[in-house]
Amino acid sequence: MTKNDLFLRAARGESVERTPVWLMRQAGRILPEYRALRGQLSGFKELVETPALASEVTIQPVDALDVDAAIIFSDILVVPDAMGLPYEMVEARGPLFPNVIKTAADVDRLSIPDPEDKLGYVLEALRITKKALNGRVPLIGFAGAPWTLLAYMVEGHGSKTFSKARGLLYTDPKLAHALLAKITATTIAYLQAQVAAGAQVVQVFDSWAGTLPPAHYREFSSRYISEICEALAPLVPVTVFAKGAWFAVEDFAAMPCRTIGLDWTEDPAAVRRAAPGKTLQGNLDPCALYGTPEQVRDATEAMLRQFAGGPHIANLGHGVYPDTNPERVKVFVQTVKGFRG
Ligand code: CP3
Numbered sequence: 271m272t273k274n275d276l277f278l279r280a281a282r283g284e285s286v287e288r289t290p291v292w293l294m295r296q297a298g299r300i301l302p303e304y305r306a307l308r309g310q311l312s313g314f315k316e317l318v319e320t321p322a323l324a325s326e327v328t329i330q331p332v333d334a335l336d337v338d339a340a341i342i343f344s345d346i347l348v349v350p351d352a353m354g355l356p357y358e359m360v361e362a363r364g365p366l367f368p369n370v371i372k373t374a375a376d377v378d379r380l381s382i383p384d385p386e387d388k389l390g391y392v393l394e395a396l397r398i399t400k401k402a403l404n405g406r407v408p409l410i411g412f413a414g415a416p417w418t419l420l421a422y423m424v425e426g427h428g429s430k431t432f433s434k435a436r437g438l439l440y441t442d443p444k445l446a447h448a449l450l451a452k453i454t455a456t457t458i459a460y461l462q463a464q465v466a467a468g469a470q471v472v473q474v475f476d477s478w479a480g481t482l483p484p485a486h487y488r489e490f491s492s493r494y495i496s497e498i499c500e501a502l503a504p505l506v507p508v509t510v511f512a513k514g515a516w517f518a519v520e521d522f523a524a525m526p527c528r529t530i531g532l533d534w535t536e537d538p539a540a541v542r543r544a545a546p547g548k549t550l551q552g553n554l555d556p557c558a559l560y561g562t563p564e565q566v567r568d569a570t571e572a573m574l575r576q577f578a579g580g581p582h583i584a585n586l587g588h589g590v591y592p593d594t595n596p597e598r599v600k601v602f603v604q605t606v607k608g609f610r611g
Contacts, residue, residue, distance in 0.1 A: 273405040277339040280583050281408075281471045281507040281529055283549050289574065289582050290338035291606040292410075293599065294511070295589030296331040297343045300596050303330050314359035318344055321394035328399050332407055335599055336607075339408050339471075342399060342464075344392050346414030346475055350423050352388035353380040353456055357422075370426040377448045382455045385463035393467040400468030411469025413461055413498075415476035415512065416453040417491035420446065423453075432481050439486055446490060454494045458501040465505045472502055473509040473531070480514015480533075492521040499525045509551060513588060519544040534587025538576040549581040556586045559598040566598050570605040578611055 277290040298304055304327050308317060317323050328343040347357045347365055358366045371377060386393060400409055421435040422428075429435075438446050461472050474495055479487060495510055502508045503526035510522050511531030522530045523545035530545055532538060532552035541550055558569040574584065584606040590599065 274338055274407050275405075277583060278408040278470055278507075280549055280581050281509065283528060283547070283581050286581075289577075289584050289606055289609065289611075291584040291603050292337040292339040292341065293331070293335070293586055293590050293602075294341075296335060296337055296599075297327050297341065298590075299592040300590055300594050300599065301330050301334055302596075303334065313361070314345075318348065319391045321391055321398055324391070324395040325398040325402060328395070328409075329402060332403070334596065336603055337407070339410055340399065340403060341410040341412060341473075342392065342396055342469065344395070344412070346412070346419065346477075347422060348389060348392060349413060349453065349456055349460060350419055352383045352385075352460075353452065355380065355423055364428050365422060367422060367426045371420075371423045371449060374445055374448065377445060377452065380449075380452055382452055382459070385460045389460055389463070393463055396464055396467035396469055408470040409468055410471050410473055411461060411464035411467075412473045412475060413457045413464075415474050415479070415491060415498075415510075416450045416457065416494040417482070417487075418476050418478045419453050419457075420449055420490075421478045421481070423449070432478055435478075436481060436486075439482075439490055443489075450490060450494050454497055458498055461498065461502050462505065465502070469506065471507050471509060471529075473511060474498055474527075476510070476512035476515065478514075479512035479518070484517045487515060487518055488521065491515075492518050492525075495527075496521070496525045499527045503527070507549075511551070516541075523548060529583065531585070532587060536587075539579075542577075542580055546580075549583060550577055551583040551585050553585070553587040554602065556588055556591050556594070559586075559590065559594045559602060561598070563598065563601045566601045567605045570602050571609060574606065574609050574611060 324343040421432045424435040499508050507528035509529035510527045513533045516536050529549040534555035554573045
C-alpha cells in the first residue's frame with residue numbers, strides 16, 4: 271500500500287506536492303455508517319469506551335470521504351471523567367456533568383490519573399487503529415485545552431455564555447489556577463501516552479477560547495496550552511485550535527506548536543503575518559458545505575487561495591455540522607486534492 275504522509279509532512283512544515291485535507295468531527299453523525307453503529311449501542315460512552323468500535327468509526331471517514339488523516343474517535347470530556355468528574359452524554363442535548371467543581375475541596379478530590387489506568391480504552395483504540403491503518407494515513411490524537419475543560423467542569427454542561435466558569439476567574443482565580451494546573455498535568459501525561467500508543471500529531475481543542483477577554487485568555491488559557499506544547503513538541507508536531515482567539519495569535523506564534531488552527535472568522539493572511547513559519551490549518555465556514563457542488567467548489571478554492579504563501583492543511587473552521595450532506599464533504603475533499611495554486 272502506498273503511504274500517504276502528506277498531512278504529517280505539512281504538520282512538520284515540510285514541503286508537499288499538494289495541500290492535505292481532513293475535517294474536524296469527520297468521524298460522526300454525518301456518516302450513515304456511524305449512525306447505524308451508534309444506533310445499536312446503549313449510548314455515546316459505550317462507543318467511546320469500546321476500543322474496537324472507536325477504531326472502526328475512526329477509520330470510517332478515511333474510507334468514505336478519502337481524507338488525508340484519521341483522528342481518533344473519542345471526546346475531550348474523557349479527561350475530567352478520568353480525573354474523577356464523570357460526564358453523561360444526553361441524547362440530542364449534549365454533555366452533562368451531574369457533579370460540578372465549586373470549591374477547593376472539589377479540586378482536591380480530583381486525581382491526576384495514570385493514563386493507562388483510567389484512559390486505557392483510548393490508548394487501546396489508538397493502538398488498534400494504528401495497526402489497522404498500516405500507514406495509509408497519519409493518526410491524530412487530541413485533548414481539550416485546560417480552559418475549555420474547566421468551562422464544562424464548572425458549568426456542568428454547554429452554555430451560550432459560560433458565565434459560571436468566566437465568573438470564577440474573577441471571584442476565585444486561585445481556585446481556577448489550582449484546577450487548571452491539575453487538568454494540565456493530566457493532559458500532558460495523557461497526550462504523551464497517546465503518542466506512545468501511536469498518535470503521530472496531537473491537536474489541542476480550545477473550543478471556548480473566544481469567550482474570554484484577551485488578558486484573561488493569557489492568564490487562564492494560553493499559558494497552560496504553552497506548557498502542553500512544551501511537553502509534547504519534542505515528541506510530535508502539535509496543533510493548537512483555539513476557536514475565536516484571533517487576539518492570541520502572537521501567543522501561539524511564540525509557542526513550540528507547529529500548526530495553528532483557524533476558525534472561519536479569522537483572516538489567513540493576517541495570521542500568516544503574525545505567525546511566520548507556522549503551518550496553518552482551516553478554515554472553510556462549515557456552512558459553505560450547505561451549497562450546491564459548484565458553490566462548495568468555489569468556496570473551497572477561494573479559501574485555499576487565502577492560505578497561499580506558506581504551509582497549509584485544509585480543514586473547516588470548526589467541526590462539520592451533523593446535517594451536512596457527506597456528498598458535499600466529498601466535493602470539498604476532492605476540490606482540495608485537485609487544486610494547484
Ligand atoms: O471526528 C472527530 O473529530 C473525532 C471525534 C471528536 C468528538 N468530539 C466526537 C463526538 C472530537 C475531536 C471531539 C471534540 C470535542 N468534544 C470538542 C472540541 C471540538 C469542538 O467541536 O469544539 C468539544 C467541545 C466536545 C464536547 C462535546 N461532545 C459536545 C459539546 C458534544 C455534543 C454536541 C455534539 O456535537 O453532539 C459532544 C458529543 C460528541 N462528540 C459527538 C461526537 C461524534 C456526538 C455524539 C453522538 O454520537 O450522539
